[in-house]
Amino acid sequence: xxxxxxxxxxxxxxxxxxxxxxxxxxxxxxxxxxxxxxxxxxxxxxxxxxxxxxxxxxxxxxxxxxxxxxxxxxxxxxxxxxxxxxxxxxxxxxxxxxxxxxxxxxxxxxxxxxxxxxxxxxxxxxxxxxxxxxxxxxxxxxxxxxxxxxxxxxxxxxxxxxxxxxxxxxxxxxxxxxxxxxxxxxxxxxxxxxxxxxxxxxxxxxxxxxxxxxxxxxxxxxxx
Ligand code: ADE
Numbered sequence: 001x002x003x004x005x006x007x008x009x010x011x012x013x014x015x016x017x018x019x020x021x022x023x024x025x026x027x028x029x030x031x032x033x034x035x036x037x038x039x040x041x042x043x044x045x046x047x048x049x050x051x052x053x054x055x056x057x058x059x060x061x062x063x064x065x066x067x068x069x070x071x072x073x074x075x076x077x078x079x080x081x082x083x084x085x086x087x088x089x090x091x092x093x094x095x096x097x098x099x100x101x102x103x104x105x106x107x108x109x110x111x112x113x114x115x116x117x118x119x120x121x122x123x124x125x126x127x128x129x130x131x132x133x134x135x136x137x138x139x140x141x142x143x144x145x146x147x148x149x150x151x152x153x154x155x156x157x158x159x160x161x162x163x164x165x166x167x168x169x170x171x172x173x174x175x176x177x178x179x180x181x182x183x184x185x186x187x188x189x190x191x192x193x194x195x196x197x198x199x200x201x202x203x204x205x206x207x208x209x210x211x212x213x214x215x216x217x218x219x220x221x222x223x224x
Pocket of ligand 1: 027086087088111112130131132133135137138139140224
């Protein structure tokens with residue numbers, strides 16, 4: 001999968017893909033991520049990419065021209081399955097959307113700033129608008145990093161243990177069960193006996209039971 005990201009703050013996106021699972025995905029050639037500085041398509045030598053909003057009001061708006069030129073130049077090189085604008089008024093991102101996007105070949109992510117981007121870019125170019133939650137961040141870079149991480153880690157071959165993503169919280173509309181590691185007893189707090197039993201069927205049943213219980217207690221809204 002290839003992901004292009006257009007941003008006015010590309011520095012914010014240097015670290016998130018340079019470590020751990022994302023690093024491995026890129027090194028294995030399963031995921032490539034390219035961050036493009038919007039100022040490359042600025043309307044003048046001052047690097048202008050935003051302007052005052054029509055109708056008045058505080059806050060700048062990202063202009064059509066740089067964004068459209070960026071989208072058209074990048075689209076000439078790749079055919080995007082989705083052009084995604086990260087915005088607090090988009091559909092709320094979840095595991096289902098991450099799963100869906102992980103099946104795509106090429107994605108283009110647009111990071112907004114200030115008051116957002118000119119509505120005409122949304123109307124004519126953006127195919128999907130995604131929010132990472134009901135709160136407002138100062139830009140779309142961290143949301144873009146979250147989306148790439150959630151999508152990248154479930155690409156086949158990225159995780160060492162291929163099955164492990166299947167047991168993540170939210171796959172199958174269930175939260176993950178509790179996990180424990182050594183020692184088997186710490187300050188008198190014991191690991192549940194069943195996990196030390198060596199009986200795979202019993203362990204699987206217990207984990208499922210815990211997942212269901214946890215989901216009913218904490219997230220009844222997602223329980224089947
Ligand atoms: N940009 C600012 N806040 C955001 C959010 N919650 N989700 C996506 N993009 C954003």
